[in-house]
Amino acid sequence: MKIKMSVLALATAAVFALSSLSSAFAEPIKLKFSHVVAENTPKGQMATKFKDLVAERLKGKVVVEIYPNGQLFGDNKVLEALLLGDVHLASPSLSKFKKYTKKLQIFDLPFLFNDMAAAERFQQSEAGQSLLKTVEKKGLIGLGYMHNGMKQLSAAKALHTPADAKGLKFRIMSSDVLAAQFEALAATPLKKPYSEVFTLLQTKAIDGQENTWSNIHSKKFYEVQDNITSSDHGLLDYMVVTSAEFWKGLPDDVRTELKKALDESIAFGNKVAAEKSKSDKQAIIDSKRTNVIELSKEERQKWIDTMQPVWKKFEAIVGKDMLDAAIASNKE
């Protein structure tokens, strides 16, 4: 009996030792984060912050690898790559989800939000949070919104009024709202990947584009565009996404810790975004490489009057109630 007991104790100890040995040598979970912008942008800095927090708090359990500048996937492929498990985290702009949900098109409506505070209020509202869930039926999980900022219009030609844009070719993200917005200007929209914008502008294959100060600065679009109109005509924000399969397959404690680190990183990235929309604009002005055009109140109103009719075309798709909720977020 005694011998039997000690054999049992030995076997138990051996199993215990082996399992702790194997967990000590278990490979950490590799989390690949793919994005298309430069590392010094709000999104780039958010990703770095996330990697650092995870290294600090989940040492040996999770390793984050960041692939910036579209190194691994462009935004037209990254959501597919998430579903295939080739990457695990991405943060495309809200304009790039058309294949997965049409509801996010609301964020592309021109002159919808008066400022970033209004966009933030809407995103954090019940209505805004419900939009994160619209990608779930396609196997994705929206983990949160992140800001970049308001878009500006750049072109070879000076754009003071909508009539100045007539007949010009503009690169847009893959969004039908953005296509309609440029059609309202009697301009030609061209859906092209972010990675091609600089060359298209440099070679004059296109006349202009719309983007945030941070993207115009970090990708040097201002060096190949003679004019930038400070129009603040639309929003460029992101949804941080993962795949349901990856996220739900994580151990509970790891998932909780990752979400916490991500929320903190997004808050950090949002601060960077707010700072950069001012400092990158100033850096562009100081460079003297381009002419930054400030609109008078009357000129701005003309852009609003020309672009805003686009809302009507998309009201049925985004939903009247959702549109009303977004409009209401302009009031504090």
Ligand code: LMR
């Ligand atoms: C663009 O394609 O212009 C943007 O979505 C790039 C980005 O991620 O900010």
